[in-house]
Amino acid sequence: MSDTNQPNEVVSDRRRRVNRLKKMIIITALILIIIPIILCVFLMIKVSSLQKTVDELMDLKQSGAIVAQKNNSGKTYYVYASDLQKNEQTLDYIIESKPLDNSNDIASTDDAGVGDIIVDDTQDDIEKEEQVDTGKYVYLTFDDGPSIQTEKILEILDEHNVKATFFVVGKNDEESYARYKAIVDSGNSIGLHSYTHDYAQIYASVENFEADLNRISDTVYEATGVRTMLYRFPGGSSNSIADDIYVFTKYLTEHGYTYYDWNSSSRDAASVMPTKEAIIETVLSEVSGKDNVVVLMHDSARKESTVEALPELIVKLKEMGYTIKGLDENSKPVQHR
Ligand SMILES: [Zn+2]
Structure with a gap:
């Protein structure tokens, strides 16, 4: 079987x-x-x-928020057009140099006629509150624009009948040209903040500095018809990139420019964007006790909380007795160096 x-x-x-x-x-x-x-x-x-x-x-x-990008061990890092100081080794971004605490360093403005009333003559809206000149000044300054935030900032300033200063960088698209012009047409001050905002390039030599300065000056002139003599160094005059900042401050002075740093900072250039509340609190605490304050802020795509903070900040500054206005050639500069 x-x-x-x-x-x-x-x-x-x-x-x-x-x-x-x-x-x-x-x-x-x-x-x-x-x-x-x-x-x-x-x-x-x-x-x-x-x-x-x-x-x-x-x-x-x-919109100009990013000015450069950098590849490091396979990763791409973006350099934002804000006053950040770059550490090449770690690519960590450090908050701008600390503002001056010493209010003695700030000269008072000589156009501080007490009792003067500043009337916004570019506005037809007569219902808008007039700003009384209190002899205590806050100059709000916006760096790195123009950007998609510029119109919003201008609107808020207009609603509150105050003026500010825009330290602009170089952009050559049609929209940016319209924004340069809108800044000037709305009666706000425009200043130069370099064309490229590229520290390594600008501060490499006086020749580079001069070329960059003339380029942004011509751009602003072309867009607005204004030849501004107001300047703000990328990173401020106390930046750690320029080996000898005095070479550049001397150049500016000799060519009729006035440069402005700040003695209050919104800290909105930090890598982690502060909240609206934090911005208001920081600025108010730094302004307190000073008669002439230049506040550093940024006009840039990702600085939304700066824009959000603005209305309340303006109201509170007015309550503290400040006149808020734009810088002009007569404003005495706040300078770190
Ligand atoms: Zn800047």
């Missing part, structure tokens, strides 16, 4: 093996088909999310 059964067993054993082999081939084929499909879907999702990021970054770059 067992002898006659043997061949049958061999046959069924072979069949089983063949079946198993077939199954394995089918499974392998399925895996080979399914894995690429899963990978494709995954990659499509990834590409779509990256495209979104790229679009956002392009928007920021377009």
Whole structure:
């Protein structure tokens, strides 16, 4: 019995093996088909999310918020057009140099006629409150613009019938040209903050500094018809990038420019953007006790909380008895160096 059964067993054993082999081939084929499909879907999702990021970054770059990008061990870092000081080693971004606490360093303005009333003659809206000259001044200054925030800032300033100063950088698109012009047309002050905002380039030599300065001066002149003599150093005059800042301060003075630093900072150049409340609190605490205050703020795409803080900040500063106005050639400078 067992002898006659043997061949049958061999046959069924072979069949089983063949079946198993077939199954394995089918499974392998399925895996080979399914894995690429899963990978494709995954990659499509990834590409779509990256495209979104790229679009956002392009928007920021377009608006001038990003001035440079840097690749470091496979990662891309973006350098924002704000007064940040760059540490090449760690690519950490450090908050701007501390504002001066010593209010003695601030000369009082000689156009401080007590009782003068500043009337905004560019406005038809007669219902707007007039600003009384209190002899205590706050100069709000916005660096790094123009940007997509410029119109909003101008609107808020107008609503509260105050003026500010915009230290602008170089941009050559149509929208930015319209924004340079809107700053001037609305009666606000415009100043130069370099064309490129590229510390390494600007501070490399007086020749570089001069070329950059003339470039931004011409740009602003072309857009607005105004040849401004107000200047703010990228990073302030106390920046740690320029080996010898006095070479540049001397150049500015000799060419009729006045440079302005600040003695209050909104800290809105920090890598972690402060909240609206934090900005208001910081500025109010630094303004307190001073008669002439230049406040550092930024006009840049990602500085939304600066814009949000502005209305309340203006109201509170007025309550503290400050006249808020734009810098002009008669304003005595606040200078770190
Ligand atoms: Zn800046």
